[in-house]
Amino acid sequence: MDINSINNNIANLNNSSSLQLEKSTSSSKVSNTSKDALNLSINEYNKKRDELSLSVQSLNNGIGMTNVAQNAIEKQQNNLTNIQNKLEIIDTFENKNDIKQSINDELRSFNQIAYETKYNKESLLTMDYYDDKNTIDINTKTSNFSIEKPNTAAIANEIFETVxxxxxxxxxxxNEVVTKVDNSVNQLQNIYDNFTELGNKLEINAKETIQEQVTLFTENKINKNKDFQKDSADFSKTNITSNMGYLAASQANIVQEQSVRLLS
Structure with missing residues (x-):
């Protein structure tokens, strides 16, 4: 092996080292860019996760509200059923007007339920002159639900006046009283059905939102695994490159030793 060949090998080795240094610098820039993208992805994930959590909370509150309203209406329906039963046996009274007191007791119970039924301090079955909201609203980031707020106390008041x-x-x-009570029963059933429909919509939306939460979590977990795999691959590549560098350095030392022998 002549001196020129040795010098060429050493020069090639130096060029390879410079090229490797340039690759390392370029890799560092890519790594920084990837890190910025990862931080952005985490921020987006956290934002979406918080939005979905708030939506589920609002929907759960709405479902709870409809359940409270339905339970109260069922009790009011029992009051009206009791009044209907009393009117069916009114012929057993010598003076049919004597039944009025018993009917009034049911109406007082009906009204008490109406005024006491609240959710988060919001009245669900009554409205008064000072009430500035005539709807019950449940809002999320992507959906809005609303029904007209009922005033079941008015139902009891109308029956009371008629009786x-x-x-x-x-x-x-x-007969006029019987008809009035029957119509009130139907009116109250419609209110109950409105809350049922609202509750069903909220439950469907809540299930979809929870599924979206699960999907978001799963995708985020997969992305984290991908990042781990990428980091592992990058780490392995770095080790391989380093080992190649060590090998090249060893070869350079061998060449230098041979050159010294030739020159000595």
Missing amino acids: NNSNLNDTNAL
């Missing part, structure tokens, strides 16, 4: 302003010994007046 107490009528002579129940008169057949026509009695």
